Amino acid sequence: MKSFVIFCEGIHDVYFLYRILKKMGFKSFNKKIKDMPSPLNKYFPLLMKDYNYEEYNILNINPLLPFMIKKDDQLILLYAIKGDTRDDNINSIVNAFIDFPSSEEDLGFTKGSNNITETAFIFFYDADDKGINYRITELKRKLSETFRDIENIEHGKFLESENHHNIGCYIFADNTEKGKLEDITLPLMTLENEPLFEDIKIFLEKHDELIPTPQKKHFQKATIGIAGQLTHPGSSNAVILRRSNMITEEKINDSPECNSIIGFFSTFLV
Structure with a gap:
């Protein structure tokens, strides 16, 4: 083997x-x-x-x-x-x-x-x-x-x-x-869900003052985490990437x- x-x-x-x-x-x-x-x-x-x-x-x-x-x-x-x-x-x-x-x-x-x-x-x-x-x-x-x-x-x-x-x-x-992994995964999740991710972007920008400066560079991770809570409440980004139906086999095929x-x-x- x-x-x-x-x-x-x-x-x-x-x-x-x-x-x-x-x-x-x-x-x-x-x-x-x-x-x-x-x-x-x-x-x-x-x-x-x-x-x-x-x-x-x-x-x-x-x-x-x-x-x-x-x-x-x-x-x-x-x-x-x-x-x-x-x-x-x-x-x-x-x-x-x-x-x-x-x-x-x-x-x-x-x-x-x-x-x-x-x-x-x-x-x-x-x-x-x-x-x-x-x-x-x-x-x-x-x-x-x-x-x-x-x-x-x-x-x-x-x-x-x-x-x-x-x-x-x-x-x-x-x-x-x-770049990084999120430059691949976030576009996959955003595709066909653009209104949701636009709302998340507005939300994060509105509350920018609450985000510690060292964490501001993790905007993509925060976006994935917020989106994933809708279908997998309480889950980590890792679990979201494993189970999210926002990443489909069809999207993987076309990426x-x-x-x-x-x-x-x-x-x-x-």
């Missing part, structure tokens, strides 16, 4: 990519940990045993385990790493997978068992106001010691490696090569940005 470890900045990225991958035929992978493919059935219990309770309790939400989806012999693990600066999180996960024994004999399973024998690592980041090229440069700098082929990485490209640790990356951006992401996935997923 092939596994693809996808790193995202936040849980909202995870759920949006799930919407994309669901369209491609992937479904939630819900198994007891003891019944998961090796070596996950060994790795996850060890991870739970050594976890930092203070960091992972309900008051400080930071998912310890990935959201998993599967199609045929392809297993995707979607991690939310809480921003683009959590190098420690990324490196610990990457190193754990790289250190996994790859042969069935080493794993202690008989030949033909449904185990993970190959792992690829995919990175999704926002371009923000720094741009795609900056993000790519930072990715190379952070992972140069782990992946010898990282110097050849490009936005929207997947690199195959002889050591079976293939890598790829995709940067969320608008046509200026800057150049979504089709670009699907095209990227299609270079390594069957």
